[in-house]
Amino acid sequence: MAKEAHIIGAGIGGLAAAAILAKTGWKVVAHERANTLREVGAGIFLKENGLQVLEELGPLDDLIAKGTRLRQSNLKDANGRSLLARDISAERVYTVLRADLHQHLTTLAAKWGVDVQTSADIVDVHPDGRLNMAGGQEYKADLIIGADGLNSITRRKMGLEVSCVGLPNGSSRMLVPQVDGDLKDESVEQWVGHKRVLGVPVGRSLMYLCASAKESDSRGVQLPFDVGYWSKLFPAYADLFSRVDPSTVIHHRHGLVHVNGWSKGKVAILGDAVHGQPPNLGQGAGMSISNAGSLAHILESEPDVPHALAAWEAKERRLTEQVQNWSENWDHFVHKWPVGVERLRSVVIWGLANTPATRRHWGRLYRGLDQQASPAAPSATNTKSSARLTASN
Helix, strand or coil, rough: CEEEEEEEEECHCCCCCCCHHHHHCCCEEEEECCCCCCCCCCEEECCCCHHHHHHCCCHHHHHHHCECCCCEEEEEECCCCEEEEECCCCCCCCEEHHHHHHHHHHHHHHCCCCEEECCEEEEEEECCCCCCCCCCCEEEEEEEEEECCCCCCHHHCCCCCCEEEEEEEEEEEEEECCCCCCCCCCCEEEEEEEEEEEEEEEEEEEEEEEEECCCCCCHHHCCCCCHHHHHHHHHHHHEEEHHHHHHHCCCEEEEEECCCCCCCCEECCCCHHHCCCCCCCCCCHHHHHHHHHHHHHHEEEECHHHHHHHHHHHHHHHHHHHHHHHHHHHHHHHHHHHHHHHHHHHHHHHHHCCHEEEEEHHHHHHCCCCCCCCCCCCCCCCCCCCCCCCCCC
16 A cells, blocks of 8 residues: 655645655645645746756646746846856756746646645644644644744644744845846846845746845835835836835745754654745755655655655755755845945955855755756856846847
């Protein structure tokens, strides 16, 4: 008989885990607390680590066709000077809508026979594989995966949590219509003081913007979004901000999770429940998908679930925590660096970008893969930037 897995949470990581386990022969039930399957957010990056797992689940043509393949990424200082420019045309980096990725995974989960249950309120989880619901129902599983986000009940019930904190910074995310002259295949991020803005195309009709500020900056984090405030601080983005519908902007405080382990008995945690982090590397979802794929492969060759979970953590934890640490430190660079020596920050970033060891390390964390890339490494550039956030061609 097929072994049975129960997934707590039917977000991106949970559905990826459910789909790939079902594909490899498991009977899978996914429990979602909400009364419907949905994904809140705007754009999302898909890089090599996540793409490889998604390709195992089925063709990606329809999903990729809705997004944009990026060829360049660029980080600029307050004066518009480029600090870190990367030619990423030799590697696969896409932007897609979070809702499109979630729907793609929902379809794959159904294709591979996952039983998705909504309005599922979990009240207790046990290392021996028992799962208790609010209505009194109890399930007995061979494997339980808690993909239940930053405030994971699974992580707390298993005693795996060291800390889960809200950081003093947050991001507002929004989608705006594309017009002629917008970026076509490049992501551009600019830092001004303790604020930053990322702009990147998603498909042929939308631009994704992410504006980050300290939570203590009332105008920087307020909703509805303060278009005038951000346009004055980032004139290169003023045209894009003018297209924002302030009522549609979503703001989230950055969160950070530290754990003392990834599993206990037959219960594991995945995604933000393990590596919740600021959205600085575009790898939160990518690491969730990648780690789900890795676990499914290990379970194919190791029938003892607790042993498989231990082997999985030993294999993936180091890289996962390196990605998380990089994202956390990047947050400090933006939001904690003294404004009075902002120029020194630019010098430090430029220097790190031109150090071969740092370039290689950044490259592997950007892709979420341990192996070194064939793709071009990051490098600094002296290319003059345009006054407006437009494509160079």
